[in-house]
Amino acid sequence: MLGAIALPMLSTTPASAAPAAAVSTATTISPCPDLPPLPYKVHASAVTIRSKATTKSTAVGVLYKSHRFTVHKKSGNWLYITDKSTGVKGWVSGTYVYRDTRMCLD
Numbered sequence: 431m432l433g434a435i436a437l438p439m440l441s442t443t444p445a446s447a448a449p450a451a452a453v454s455t456a457t458t459i460s461p462c463p464d465l466p467p468l469p470y471k472v473h474a475s476a477v478t479i480r481s482k483a484t485t486k487s488t489a490v491g492v493l494y495k496s497h498r499f500t501v502h503k504k505s506g507n508w509l510y511i512t513d514k515s516t517g518v519k520g521w522v523s524g525t526y527v528y529r530d531t532r533m534c535l536d
Contacts, residue, residue, distance in 0.1 A: 471528060478493075484521075493522055499514055507523060508521045511527075
């Protein structure tokens with residue numbers, strides 16, 4: 431059985447009013463240089479801390495979501511960190527660790 435769909439009719443007469451002038455805003459979005467960067471966070475429940483920046487290297491610890499850590503340097507998608515809860519230093523994948531960015535309106 432076929433059904434019919436009722437659609438409203440659209441007017442085909444051209445609009446006679448002139449288009450409104452575009453409103454220009456001088457607001458730009460940029461990082462906030464006067465504020466400190468936001469801390470890194472663990473995106474997964476736990477991340478393996480490794481001795482080298484590769485998944486095939488030895489695991490030296492585990493970085494849990496609740497742990498605070500310091501990032502010392504980056505190499506590709508890997509971060510060299512110190513877990514402040516345990517003192518373990520090593521590499522974690524940037525796939526599981528991220529930093530929120532703060533954007534400011536000028």
